[in-house]
Amino acid sequence: MNVAAVAVALLTAAVFTKAGLDMVLARPPMPEAAARLGVPLPRFRAVGALELAGVLGVVVGLWWTPLGVLAAGCLATLTVGAAVTHVRAGDEPKDVGPAVVCCALAAATATLLALR
Helix, strand or coil, X not given: CHHHHHHXXXXXXXXXXXXXXXXXXXXXXXXXXXXXXXXXXXXXHHHHHHHHHHHHHHHHCCCCHHHHXXXXXXXXXXXXXXXXXXXXXCCCHHHHXXXXXXXXXXXXXXXXXXXX
């Protein structure tokens, strides 16, 4: 269980690091996505910063479990909001899917860290 928890936590950290940096640095196609979703770019960047904070919490959570569980849970909650935002914008399922997958990954991380 410990190996699975660490592996999933590191995968979660990698995925959210990429997404968070893309949002904070406004790398293409993030500015276009923000505009399409009706989210002001500064707020979009703030969400990216929250993702990066969650990554830090997940990584530190490998040594201090309560923080990892909390951070992964927050990332899962954040991605629920992302999925809702995509649905409200009228996006197709293929555009909502990444948020749902990231939510499942973050929830799995929280669960595995809690059970470790």
